[in-house]
Amino acid sequence: MKKYFIILALLLSVTACAQSDGQVSAFSLTQDQEDNYKALIAATLNSNNWSFNPDTVVFASDKLPDKDDDLYDRIESISSSAALELPSHAGLEAVKASVPLQHINGDNLGTAYFFFDKDTTVCEYYIYKDNYYNIKSKTPFELNDVLKKFEDTEKYADFEKTSAKAKFDNVYAANNGIAASIKDNDTVIYYDTTDNFKAVSKVDYTGKGFVPMDITLGDEFGTVLLGKKVDVTQNEDENEVSDTVTEPPARSAVLALTDSRGKLTGVEIPTTVSSFTSVAQYGSKLFFARDKSIDEFTFDGTSLVKAKTYVLDNYVSRIRLADIDGDGTTEFIVSDGTNIYVYEKTSTFNMIWRSNSYLSSITGCIYTGDLNGDGVKELYIKDSIGVTARYVLTPQGFRIHSGSLMTGSDDNYIIADFNADGKDDYMTMPPDGQVCTLFTAK
DSSP states (O other): OHHHHHHHHHHHHHHHHHHHHTSSOOOOOOHHHHHHHHHHHHHHHHHTTOBOOGGGOEEEEEEOOOTTSHHHHHHHHHHHHTTOOOGGGTTOEEEEEEEEEEOTTSOEEEEEEEEEETTEEEEEEEEETTEEEOTTOOSOOSSTTSOOOOOOTTOOOOEEEEEOOSOOSOOOEEETTEEEEEETTTEEEEEETTTTTEEEEEEEOTTTTEEEEEEEEOSSOEEEEEEEEOOOOOOSOTTOOOSSOOSOSEEEEEEEEEOTTSOEEEEEEEOSOSOEEEEEEETTEEEEEETTEEEEEEEOSSSEEEEEEEEOSSOOSEEEEEOTTSSSOOEEEEEOSSOEEEEEESSSEEEEEEOOOOSOOEEEEEEEEOSSSSSOOEEEEEETTSOEEEEEEETTEEEEOOTTSSTTOOOEEEEEOTTSSSSOEEEEEOTTOOOOEEEEEO
16 A cells, blocks of 8 residues: 555656656646636627637637747737737746637638636737738738738828819710719719810610620720619518618620720720629729629620620629829729729739628719829728718728728719829718819829
């Protein structure tokens, strides 16, 4: 018996030494501790509009990186921006919690990590596609290192205020001092924006059975995508609500060609399919959005020649083109009515970024423009209540930023180079239907 106790004492001694050397660790939390940590995690994620499943939180004991560790530099700047005290805990043991992140719309986005010292959070971040992000960064890049120049939020531009002498709901296209607008869903009017918005061309499709769906304006020609009206049947169950638009207001039928000032040329080309919803133009190339695809065509002066179909992961209701970061490469900005997506086009379409919204609220035009003159274009997205959201490009992706423009205003905005001087201008459209106000860059 004495020999047995001696052996047991030796085993306990070895176990204790192993734990003190860090080679064997017994880690456990009480239920109260787990509940407390989950409450801290929930407070942080909920305040930043993240969703997560509390049952997926995994706890462990882990050592925070030392200050000479490469990982420390990555997470220290993230933690300091969240006012967390990582430096004083570098190299020390902490309770680590990991949890899969979800957007409010249910889409997954990487894994969040939290480190605790007793009841205090000392470090937090999430990893998505091998990159580290602040919990406050909601919309990281899907594809990194494509957009290299970012918005300078400290730079501002001066504008001169004048009356636009016209009433607009949207401008579907603008180029070389000409702007195209759809009025009352059946009339297309082209304005000379350098001559007090004088109407230079007008086409009324009333009685012709067509609805103007989208417009382009290029240096040599323009287009009007026309559709046949669709009768929408109201669901008999008035309590049933759907956030997804399953039927467009019209089915595409004809592409009408114009000159660069909006005058019809008489060339009308039947569309190859009835599901086109939007069209964008780059030189002689036209890009049509339909379903989850973008069809590329070349216009040879009399007909459209199809070049390729690009299949996307998301439905496309509207498409626009812009060189966002001024590097000479055109990006594709598309919407599915809920989210905004930015793509680069190579031999395929590669998603750079998506907004991960949860409201079916994108009903108006999508505009791009560099209103502060820093060489980087912002995105301007009109929602269902007529307010325009301004997205600026950051190293962590696009984010909504009001800056000095639009603060405290419910006006809708149109962004374009209205006076054809090479600088982007903007126009406000009051909700009460008054004449628009134009702000031209000095």
